[in-house]
């Protein structure tokens with residue numbers, strides 16, 4: 001298959017490109033590098049020993065995208081490009097709606113003009129808001145509490161409407177739980193441009209000496225140890241879900257929605273202990289107040305993806321923390 005990967009220089013996109021190339025597909029990346037580095041693309045090429053054409057294009061740029069479509073005969077698009085920081089989305093809501101919604105609309109326009117109708121979209125477990133029960137199934141009620149989450153919900157709805165008006169479209173909405181870890185080689189990984197918002201990169205940066213200590217946001221949640229529980233999933237398992245989704249789109253299913261998680265919940269302290277045990281590094285931490293907007297517990301029922309995609313996560317928490325550390329310790333300053 002010939003696959004356009006928007007946001008392919010980013011964290012999840014780069015890992016997915018390795019797997020596309022390893023599986024013998026041709027991949028092409030468009031990315032405006034607002035949160036990534038072209039070095040990631042070069043490293044993907046070196047891991048996969050294959051070429052990965054890169055075009056520095058903003059997905060809101062119709063003409064720029066059209067020129068890329070002129071050069072290749074794409075079968076499908078995997079659409080990772082977007083902004084993803086919850087706090088920043090509250091402060092800069094227009095920028096988030098512009099980027100995540102306008103970007104997707106422009107992408108769909110250019111796809112339609114080129115007769116490409118297979119799309120895999122990066123959605124998020126954030127669309128479930130604060131779920132009444134866990135594990136979370138795909139048919140649970142949807143809600144959002146911040147512009148980032150709302151942009152994901154809105155794009156999901158736009159893409160469902162698109163299929164109603166143009167049934168030729170086949171669209172997979174993939175709701176990721178908490179992606180962590182890195183490629184087992186340690187050569188590509190998550191490279192936050194600022195102080196990390198997310199737990200695992202924060203832990204890794206404390207361990208490597210870049211940050212002093214982890215703030216654990218609250219230990220009074222109704223969870224076994226009082227800290228927040230999430231469904232952490234190895235980025236390579238997540239990446240593999242995209243290949244399975246592409247295969248599924250070949251059967252022309254219309255719009256399909258899948259949770260991509262492991263189905264297991266781990267607390268903040270579980271992850272911290274697993275990291276310390278696996279790496280032999282100790283990670284200083286203190287308990288601080290809850291982070292506004294956080295929920296107590298979130299984990300997936302991933303049985304639909306298993307049944308319909310033949311996909312399930314195979315890597316455990318030890319794999320996640322080991323690979324996260326391999327990336328961080330080999331690249332203390334990320335791609336810089």
Ligand code: NAD
Nearest residue numbers: 007010011012031032033034035036058059081082122124
């Ligand atoms: P990332 O920031 O590493 O990757 C996103 C990439 O998109 C970056 O390389 C960035 O430069 C690029 N980009 C952003 N806006 C663009 C634009 N207008 N035009 C072209 N390129 C643009 O993030 P990631 O963690 O790899 O996330 C990929 C997708 O998955 C995002 O849509 C994100 O919202 C979604 N997602 C991520 C998580 C997570 O925790 N990492 C969870 C759920 C969903």
Ligand code: UFG
Nearest residue numbers: 124125126176177178197198199202215216217228268294
């Ligand atoms: N946490 C800390 N200290 C930190 C960072 C996080 O204690 O410095 C805790 C949080 O309170 C939470 C857990 O670690 O209990 C995980 O937090 P993350 O920020 O890593 O992840 P979230 O579950 O808050 O959010 C992530 C993505 C969102 C996405 C959501 C669901 O950042 O974009 O998963 O997919 F919407």
